[in-house]
Amino acid sequence: MSRLAASWVPLSAAERAVAIEVLTHGPISRAEIARKLNLSAGSLTRLTKPLIESGLLVEDPAAHTSQSQAQSQSPAQEAAIRQGRPSQPLDIVADSRYFAGFKITAEAVYGVVTTLKSDIVLRRTRLLTTREPEDVADLVHDLTEEFALAFPRLAGIGVGVGGHVRGRAVVVESPFLNWQGVPFAELLEERTGLPVVVENDVAALVEAEAWFGAGRGLDRFAVLTIGAGIGYGLVIGSNLVRSAEDGHGIGRRWILNPNGPLTPDGERGSAIALLSIPSIRYQVQAATGREVTYDEILTLAAAGDPVAARVVDEAARGLGTLVAQIANFAMPQKILLAGEGVGIVDVAATAVQESILANRHPLADPVVLETKVSDFNDWARGAAVLAIQVLVLGRDQG
Known part of the structure; x- marks a missing residue:
């Protein structure tokens, strides 16, 4: 393949900050950008000029400054920004x-x-x-x-x-x-x-969720994924917290119930043993002698099948414990449950909520919990x- 990437000029730190602000919040007025980034009108004009010339940003005459944006500026600030450049909001050239x-x-x-x-x-x-x-x-x-x-x-x-x-x-x-x-x-x-x-x-x-999805605009945001494995990510101050453990599967050692199930992958009662799709399927197969899909297990549990209901209830209570632990120690403004395994919340929502409350201080703020069945796309x-x-x-x- 001989095609080369569309060229772009590397951005300075200040230009990058402007571009990110427009990308994640645009169309956005210059006044709002200046306020958020603490820039003068002249500095903002200098920074946006090369971004517009490169085709990354565009002045959007069809967009209008929102009432909340307009109210956030003093008359002097608005006048200063208008003197620097025209008042059209800026947006990313998406295509x-x-x-x-x-x-x-x-x-x-x-x-x-x-x-x-x-x-x-x-x-x-x-x-x-x-x-x-x-x-x-x-x-x-x-x-x-x-x-x-x-x-x-x-x-x-x-x-x-x-x-x-x-x-x-x-x-x-x-x-x-x-x-x-x-x-x-x-x-x-x-x-x-x-x-x-x-x-x-x-x-x-x-x-992706922090920039364009459930965590957009939040300072502290956590994501817990349930699927073939268990994943966790924490965003603080718009930055993903990184560690040497990333990608090493901490769910195997995240113990939620020391008396919980023991499966081929993960310690007894770990997040992996309780919540991952392969482990849930393994537990039902071990009890019934037949192989069933994850969706079938959820359907059986909802219908009151004793084996499926027991496994799903235990998993749901483990999930509530895990969510409460994240809320207790990371104190995020929102926790997103994502992945192909979050259907368990629909089937066993009561068990999840009971477990969250049991593991939180009675005076603690309610956990803001959002679920998203994420496909591989x-x-x-x-x-x-x-x-x-x-x-x-x-x-x-x-």
Whole structure:
């Protein structure tokens, strides 16, 4: 693939701050940007000029400053901003560049194309016949070729995998793919000619939700994912908190009930043993002797099947304990439950809430809990958002 990424000039720290403000809150007036970033009219004009000239930002004459924005400015501030530049709000040119995002599971590759505002404009799925890194890179390359034909301004690629990733380039370990030390960004860049960002899939999803989803505008925001494994991410001050444990599967050692179930993966009563889809399926199969899907287990539990109801109730109470622990120690303004396994909340909402209350101080504020059944396209979108953050906005490589 000989196509090169749409060019952009690296942004300074101040330009990046302006671009992020417009990307996550636009259309937005210059007065509001100046207030939030504590900039003078002249400084804001100097910073926005190259962003407009590069095609990243645009003056939006159709948008109008909201009443709340107008009320936040004093007459002197509004006059100063008007003297600096015209009063049209600024917005991101969403279709100036497109990004490919991929989520790689043990069974398939899920790919999407997004605009600069992370809106998905194309989706594709390809089943894996092998998990060999070279073969997976070939498959992702083929999808990228298809994407680039439909969207010639494809500017970069983001890839999310379950596991530990170093430098947003090397998959140090992925138990789902059985990869160790795979330089996947390099493999994909060699094939596509596009810049590539590789990241832990939970981290990518958290970034996307913090910028464009449930956590938008919040200072403290947590995400808990339930699916093949258990994922957790915390955002403080608009930044994802990183640690050496990222991608190493802390759910196996996050003990929720020391008398809980023991499964092939995870310590007794751990978050993995109680909540992950494979573990829930394992518990029901061990008790009944037959293999059932996760959706079937939830349906059986809702209908009062004794085995399914017991397993789901125990999992729901473990989930409530986990949510309460996050609320107690991280004190987020909101917790998002995401992933393909959050259907358990619909079936056993009462057990979840009872467990949350049992593990919180009686005078504590209610936990703001939002659920989102995320399909793998949402995870792929998260990877595309990471690419936007790193490749366009020049955020720290992590």
